[in-house]
Amino acid sequence: MDEITRRKTFQRIKTMQNDKFWDWMNGIHSQAYFLGQKHMREAMECIPGISKKQIDAAMKKSDQIREDWDGIKTVTIDETEAEKLFNTRKE
Helix, strand or coil: CCHHHHHHHHHHHHCCCHHHHHHHHHHHHHHHHHHHHHHHHHHHHCCCCCCHHHHHHHHHHHHHHHHHHCCCCCCCCHHHCHHHHHHHCCC
């Protein structure tokens, strides 16, 4: 992203109302989370000998951990704060 685009984005953010800002941030945060999941899948696909079935099982397990262990159904800024995650995870 070039400097002009950064400044325009920053100016747009400064004009947002509180609710709209947090909706925007949650959208950006969700995109980053799902990009991380994509990277995890692609990394596993590069490992020789790992089957598609194993990859799918690992991805399903990661969703289960996020939803059942951490209680995060929708990825948002509030739900993925490190302190909250560490305090609510069931061991």
